[in-house]
Amino acid sequence: MTETATGVRKRRGPRGEYAKSSATREAILDAALEVFASGYNSGSLRDIANRVGMSEAGLLHHFKSKSILLQAVLDLRDERSRDLVDFDDEDAVEPLRGLVALARHNSSVPGVVELYCTLSAESTAPEHPAHAYFQRRYVSVRESLTGTFERLIADGRLLPGISPERAAIATIALMDGLQVQWLLDRDVVDMGDALKEFFDGLIVGGI
Amino acid sequence: MTETATGVRKRRGPRGEYAKSSATREAILDAALEVFASGYNSGSLRDIANRVGMSEAGLLHHFKSKSILLQAVLDLRDERSRDLVDFDDEDAVEPLRGLVALARHNSSVPGVVELYCTLSAESTAPEHPAHAYFQRRYVSVRESLTGTFERLIADGRLLPGISPERAAIATIALMDGLQVQWLLDRDVVDMGDALKEFFDGLIVGGI
DNA sequence: GTCTATATTTTGATAGAC
DNA sequence: GTCTATCAAAATATAGAC
Numbered sequence: 001m002t003e004t005a006t007g008v009r010k011r012r013g014p015r016g017e018y019a020k021s022s023a024t025r026e027a028i029l030d031a032a033l034e035v036f037a038s039g040y041n042s043g044s045l046r047d048i049a050n051r052v053g054m055s056e057a058g059l060l061h062h063f064k065s066k067s068i069l070l071q072a073v074l075d076l077r078d079e080r081s082r083d084l085v086d087f088d089d090e091d092a093v094e095p096l097r098g099l100v101a102l103a104r105h106n107s108s109v110p111g112v113v114e115l116y117c118t119l120s121a122e123s124t125a126p127e128h129p130a131h132a133y134f135q136r137r138y139v140s141v142r143e144s145l146t147g148t149f150e151r152l153i154a155d156g157r158l159l160p161g162i163s164p165e166r167a168a169i170a171t172i173a174l175m176d177g178l179q180v181q182w183l184l185d186r187d188v189v190d191m192g193d194a195l196k197e198f199f200d201g202l203i204v205g206g207i
Numbered sequence: 208m209t210e211t212a213t214g215v216r217k218r219r220g221p222r223g224e225y226a227k228s229s230a231t232r233e234a235i236l237d238a239a240l241e242v243f244a245s246g247y248n249s250g251s252l253r254d255i256a257n258r259v260g261m262s263e264a265g266l267l268h269h270f271k272s273k274s275i276l277l278q279a280v281l282d283l284r285d286e287r288s289r290d291l292v293d294f295d296d297e298d299a300v301e302p303l304r305g306l307v308a309l310a311r312h313n314s315s316v317p318g319v320v321e322l323y324c325t326l327s328a329e330s331t332a333p334e335h336p337a338h339a340y341f342q343r344r345y346v347s348v349r350e351s352l353t354g355t356f357e358r359l360i361a362d363g364r365l366l367p368g369i370s371p372e373r374a375a376i377a378t379i380a381l382m383d384g385l386q387v388q389w390l391l392d393r394d395v396v397d398m399g400d401a402l403k404e405f406f407d408g409l410i411v412g413g414i
Numbered sequence: 415g416t417c418t419a420t421a422t423t424t425t426g427a428t429a430g431a432c
Numbered sequence: 433g434t435c436t437a438t439c440a441a442a443a444t445a446t447a448g449a450c
Contacts, residue, residue, distance in 0.1 A: 037332075038329075038332040038334075038335075039246065039248055039249075039329055039332070041246055041248040041249035042246075042248035042249075042329075042332075114331060114332070117328050117331060118328045118329060118331065118332075120328070120387055121324050121325045121327070121328035121329070121387060122245075122246055122249075122325060122328070122329070123391075124321060124324065124325065124387065124390035124391055125244075125245040125246070125249075125321070125325075127245075128245075134391060135391050135392065138388060138391055138392070138395075139392075142395075159408070162404075162408075166400075166401060166404060169385070169388060169395070169396050169401060170381060170385075170401055170404070170405060172384065172388065173380070173381050173383075173384025173385045173387070173388060173401070174377060174380050174381050174384055175384065176380075176383065176384035176387055176388075177379065177380025177381055177382065177383035177384035177385075178376070178377075178380045178384075180327055180328060180331065180380070180383055181345060181376060181379065181380060181383075183331035184330075184331055184341060184342050184345055185342065185345070185346075188345075188349070188376070189376050193373075194373060194376060194377055194380070197369075197373060197377070198377060201366070201369075201408060201409075202408075
C-alpha cells in the first residue's frame with residue numbers, strides 16, 4: 001500500500017496507473033482550499049463537490065471524511081510552501097528577507113491567506129480537527145525563528161536587550177495580525193512593507 | 208417602543224416591568240458569548256438554549272434570529288469594554304499603557320479573547336454577519352491609535368522615521384496575533400509583556 | 415414569556431448499481 | 433471511480449397553546 005497518514009495515494013508517474021485519480025484529487029484539494037477558506041465548519045462537502053463537478057459520494061471515495069480532507073489540504077499547503085524561507089542560510093538575515101518575500105507573495109494568493117487566518121483562529125478550540133496541526137506548526141515555526149534571532153545576536157545584528165524567543169513570537173504575531181487587517185481591507189496595509197519596517201527597527205543597519 | 212437597532216429592550220429599573228426579561232436576556236448573552244467563542248457557524252442556538260436552561264423557541268422570543276443574537280453579543284462586549292483605554296488622556300503615552308493593561312486583563316478572560324479572535328478571522332468573509340461590524344471596528348481603533356502616535360511624534364517621544372498609521376496598524380496586528388498564539392498555548396507568551404516590549408522599542412525612554 | 419410540535423433545509427456519510 | 437438513492441442527525445425558524 002502506498003498510503004500516507006492522511007490517505008494520500010502516491011502518484012506513480014505522469015502516465016502511471018493512478019494518474020487520473022491523482023488529477024481528481026488535486027482538483028478536489030484546490031476546491032476544498034477555497035471553501036475551507038471561510039472556515040471548516042461553514043464549508044460543506046456539497047459545495048466542494050459542486051465546484052469540482054462531481055457528487056458528494058464521488059468526493060468521499062477519495063477522502064473518507066470531511067476532517068481527513070481538511071488534513072490533506074493543510075498537508076498539501078505545507079508541501080508547496082516548504083523551502084520558501086530558508087532558515088539555514090549562512091547569512092542569518094536571509095530568513096527575515098525570506099519572510100518579507102513570503103508576505104509579499106501572500107498578497108497574490110488571498111485564498112491561502114484566508115485559509116490560514118480563519119483556520120488558525122478556529123482551531124484554537126481544542127475539539128477542532130486542525131487543533132493539533134496548528135499547535136505543532138506554531139511550535140515549529142517559533143523554534144526555527146528563535147534560532148535565527150539567536151544567530152543574529154551572535155553576529156551582533158540584533159538590537160541589545162531583545163530575547164530571541166520573544167522576537168520570534170512577536171514576528172509571528174505581527175504576520176498573523178497583519179493578515180486579518182489586510183483581509184478586511186486590502187488597501188489599508190502592505191503586509192511586506194509593514195513586516196520589513198518591523199525588522200528594520202530590530203536589526204542593526206536594517207535588513 | 209424602547210428598542211435599539213439590535214432589538215435590545217431597555218431595562219426600566221431594578222424593579223421595573225422588564226426586570227425578568229432583562230435578566231433572561233443577560234443570561235442568554237453570557238451563554239452565547241461562550242458558544243460563539245468557537246465560531247459563529249459552529250455554535251448552535253440549541254447549545255446556547257441548553258446552557259440557559261430553556262427551549263430554542265424561548266430563546267428566539269428574545270432574539271429573533273441567530274445573527275441578531277451575535278450582534279447583541281458584540282454590542283454588549285463593546286459597551287463593557289469601552290473606556291478601558293482612554294485615547295484622550297493628556298499624556299499621549301497613557302493610551303499605550305492602557306493597551307498593555309488591556310492585554311493583561313484579557314489574560315483573565317480567555318472566553319472573550321477567543322470570541323474576538325475567532326470572529327474577527329471568520330468575519331473576513333464578506334457574507335459573514337459580523338463582517339461590517341469588524342470593518343468598522345478596525346477603522347475606528349486604527350484612527351484612535353494613529354492619533355495617539357501623532358501626538359507622541361509632536362511630543363518627541365516616537366522614534367524617528369515611523370509613520371503614525373503604520374505604528375497603529377502594527378500595534379493592532381501584534382495584539383491580534385499574540386492572542387492566537389496565547390490561545391493555542393497559554394504558557395508560551397505573556398501578552399502584556401510582549402506588547403510592552405514592543406512599545407519600549409518604539410517610544411523614547413520606554414512607556 | 416415559555417413551551418411543544420413541526421416545518422424546512424442542510425449536512426456528513428453509507429449502500430449498492432454500473 | 434463515479435453515480436443515484438437514501439439515511440440519520442442537526443440546524444434555524446415558525447405556529448400556536450398555555
